[in-house]
Amino acid sequence: MCKLHIMLQVLDSLLAPLARLMVARGVAFPDLAERLKVHYVAAAARSGAKTDSRISVITGLQRRDIARLRAEPPREERPNHLATLIARWQTDRAYVGQPIPKSGPAPSFEALANDIRRDIHPRTMLDTLEAAGTVTVEQDHITLAQTSYQPLAGSEDQIAYLAHNLGDHMAAATDNVTGHTPPHFERAVHYEGLTAAQIALLQADHREAQMQVFERLSAKAAAMKVLPSGEATHRFRAGAYFYPTDAAQQDAQE
Template sequence: MQIAHVAEFDDLLTRLFVPLARLAMGRGFGFRDVVDPLKRAFLIVAQEREGKQTDSRLSLATGLQRRDVVRLRADGLAPREPSSPARIVSDWLRQHSVDGRPTPLPRLGPAPSFEALARAVRQDVHPRTLLDLLVEAGTVRVADDTVELLSRAYAPGRGSSEQLAYLADNLHDHGAAAVANVLDGPRFFDRAAHYSGLTFAQAEALGRIYEAKQMNVLQVVGERAAGMQGDGPVRVRFGGYGYWEEGE
């Protein structure tokens, strides 16, 4: 039974790692490049579970060699800050909306303005740099020195560092929700519909239907969240995805 259990878990991890291996190899990274991030992930989880611990106890908890624990802890294990453009959009919707609709903001000047909003999110990045990212992504437009929010979500350019940050944030939270449901019992909504025997055209047609409905749901949630206080300690993420490929 134990052998079967180990084999089952091995198959599970292999399936989970395949998309990550595809991403790494697609960006020119090999196995050696992903070893340290995997070790770092084990350390992060061990510190979450064990609290502040010695290097030796973390080594025992993770199975890592003590010298790796010392080195990685010295490098720092702090999580990356959320995407700055995404935070600007979120804060804009929460702070500057009327009847659920975002209000245009002056580009410069004291609050309420885009400049003030951007500086509240990142003081070490010039507001113009953040504005250019949002304009390039089609999230905002600028006319007569006024900035208008066009989308309730920031969609970064293909292959950009911002898109990779989004990928990490979304997969992390989806994975965290699914794992929590397995380890702690059902807590977070996690459902999917899957079918086979379709053509690519049929799959794309279903994808368009799902995307339209999903965007409506996200808009409703966004409008409700914008009307909430927004100063509590809890962050949330709701999302959806669609995927199709040839195969069973």
């Protein structure tokens, strides 16, 4: 089987869910194709191609498109201020995950929110967190109901989470396939022939175990950030997923 045929099979697995997402979010194919051109050019440049002509040979794109795309300014990352707020609430010594007053000087939700973003009203942040079930509000005090901010389904914050999580997972997997040393940790377990009830038990076990790992990593990382360092330019993302499906229904849909 030729390499191109294998890579086309890979594309089918990757692009099928991406196409569902783009259609669901109203992104037309020409817009997707334009963004894909940008990353083809960047990948070719990263591989060592320095001229537009060389990038054209590698990517198959026309030189006028390459020149235009290379001249575009990079898009700015949109930080998730609510996730940052919850992380600070859990790790900052003034808060340490405890219930806090709604307003007033620190430690209060108002003071914490203003520390994170002064251009967004604390009430707006609070309403979003309450709607997502991340916090509970009782009179003048606010309590953390979850250890992390889980955005509402379909919200812009959830889409941003998807982009960062899948982007880093794909980057790690691509590094491993292309020979990155040392390889990134990437493992998965897969079984067929189970009942829906058995899947539910396994899913609950997976969720509990992963949350313990995430909370431990978060606590350690927060403690490390307290120590000043001139080399603190690195970041990490650790993730996990559990995807159950009915194979019979999936086969019928395909």
